[in-house]
Amino acid sequence: MHLSRVAQSISESVTLKLNATAAALRKAGEPLIHLGGGEPVTLAPAAAVKNAEELFRSRAIRYAPASGLPDMKAAVVDYTQRFYGHPITPANVLISSGAKQAIAMALTAIVDPGDEVVFAAPYWVSYPEMVKLAGGLPVVVEAGDGGFVPSLADFEAKLTEKTRAIIINSPSNPTGAAFERELMQGLFARCEERGIYILMDDIYHRLVFDGFEPPNPFTLASDNSESSKLVVINGVSKSYAMTGYRIGWAVAAAPLVKVMGVIQGHQTSGPSSLTQLAAIGAIAEGDPDVAALVAKLQENRDLLLGKLQAIEGVKVVPPKGTFYCFADVSAIEPDSSKLAAMLLEKVLVAAVPGVAFGRDGHLRISTCGSAEDITEGCRRLAWALDPNAGATLEIAGKTLHRDG
Numbered sequence: 001m002h003l004s005r006v007a008q009s010i011s012e013s014v015t016l017k018l019n020a021t022a023a024a025l026r027k028a029g030e031p032l033i034h035l036g037g038g039e040p041v042t043l044a045p046a047a048a049v050k051n052a053e054e055l056f057r058s059r060a061i062r063y064a065p066a067s068g069l070p071d072m073k074a075a076v077v078d079y080t081q082r083f084y085g086h087p088i089t090p091a092n093v094l095i096s097s098g099a100k101q102a103i104a105m106a107l108t109a110i111v112d113p114g115d116e117v118v119f120a121a122p123y124w125v126s127y128p129e130m131v132k133l134a135g136g137l138p139v140v141v142e143a144g145d146g147g148f149v150p151s152l153a154d155f156e157a158k159l160t161e162k163t164r165a166i167i168i169n170s171p172s173n174p175t176g177a178a179f180e181r182e183l184m185q186g187l188f189a190r191c192e193e194r195g196i197y198i199l200m201d202d203i204y205h206r207l208v209f210d211g212f213e214p215p216n217p218f219t220l221a222s223d224n225s226e227s228s229k230l231v232v233i234n235g236v237s238k239s240y241a242m243t244g245y246r247i248g249w250a251v252a253a254a255p256l257v258k259v260m261g262v263i264q265g266h267q268t269s270g271p272s273s274l275t276q277l278a279a280i281g282a283i284a285e286g287d288p289d290v291a292a293l294v295a296k297l298q299e300n301r302d303l304l305l306g307k308l309q310a311i312e313g314v315k316v317v318p319p320k321g322t323f324y325c326f327a328d329v330s331a332i333e334p335d336s337s338k339l340a341a342m343l344l345e346k347v348l349v350a351a352v353p354g355v356a357f358g359r360d361g362h363l364r365i366s367t368c369g370s371a372e373d374i375t376e377g378c379r380r381l382a383w384a385l386d387p388n389a390g391a392t393l394e395i396a397g398k399t400l401h402r403d404g
């Protein structure tokens with residue numbers, strides 16, 4: 001079979017694959033605990049469904065404009081004013097089928113073959129593959145101090161004549177770590193000096209803990225005119241627990257948005273009008289749902305941190321936001337794929353191997369499930385990871401033996 005070079009260069013999403021495996025195991029009746037997911041178990045805001053219901057029942061759901069419904073763009077104008085204090089117009093907004101597509105459209109619009117796109121490791125699994133799909137070269141920046149956030153000097157060392165864009169995801173999937181304002185200020189200044197695009201993936205900007213305020217990209221940019229190279233990505237998937245609705249957006253200079261809309265028009269056409277209506281409802285009335293989700297996530301994070309810190313050999317840095325803890329398990333098993341496979345097979349706990357995010361020796365463990373799942377998952381993890389934790393473990397009425 002002939003496959004294109006691009007097709008051959010792309011790897012499957014480890015997180016989506018894990019979701020599929022977890023779903024299959026559950027369907028087969030296995031008592032699986034999924035601590036690898038990236039979506040809340042809470043429900044979408046009621047206003048989301050109410051807003052879409054009438055159109056749904058009309059049975060006349062038609063194409064939406066390629067770059068999004070005018071009312072959905074107006075909702076994003078409102079969102080950007082409310083949460084960033086930044087005035088924009090509908091011409092600055094592209095509505096896509098998820099934040100993922102908004103990022104893909106931005107990359108397709110700006111990257112030429114051989115252009116470099118820079119981002120920090122550990123990174124979201126899709127960044128390298130999305131950059132390659134757009135014809136670019138992913139350039140990964142490691143923190144010199146071995147941590148989760150590279151310094152300005154670490155980034156500067158990777159900027160070249162070929163750097164077209166930098167992607168910033170803060171707080172980050174998979175670590176929950178955040179870029180401080182000073183670092184962001186430095187990065188924005190360097191990128192503006194050198195004409196480098198900044199793709200700010202802000203999908204987790206409202207899912208933050210302990211009163212942390214993520215730096216506002218619009219206040220860091222000195223150029224917010226229509227020649228700005230800042231693209232801010234957002235969506236309803238995470239904050240409003242609407243992953244399956246597939247609505248995200250990009251806010252950028254109008255000429256760039258126009259091009260992204262033209263590309264999207266030929267690629268997928270506009271996102272579903274039905275779920276755009278739902279997203280409009282969520283943005284208008286879903287703030288209490290977001291606040292409740294943040295409170296639940298913070299509780300879950302504290303629960304998970306306590307449980308993980310009690311396991312011999314596991315190190316965790318408290319995340320500042322998101323759904324994730326990125327636990328260092330290298331003292332137990334440096335090969336994270338091997339470890340994740342063992343956990344799934346032996347104690348039926350799904351966690352994502354750190355190697356998928358560019359950092360082996362770690363596991364991404366989610367806080368977006370229920371407290372019961374976190375407690376039960378950690379009970380199993382503690383047994384599987386610590387050889388001194390007893391000879392047997394009960395799972396759903398079955399007894400596992402350490403040497404069995």
Ligand SMILES: Cc1ncc(COP(=O)(O)O)c(C=O)c1O
Pocket residue numbers: 038097098099100101124169173201203235236237238243246247248
């Ligand atoms: C960092 C990051 N960006 C973007 C996305 C994609 O979001 P959406 O579901 O809106 O496509 C995700 C989802 O996992 C993510 O973690």
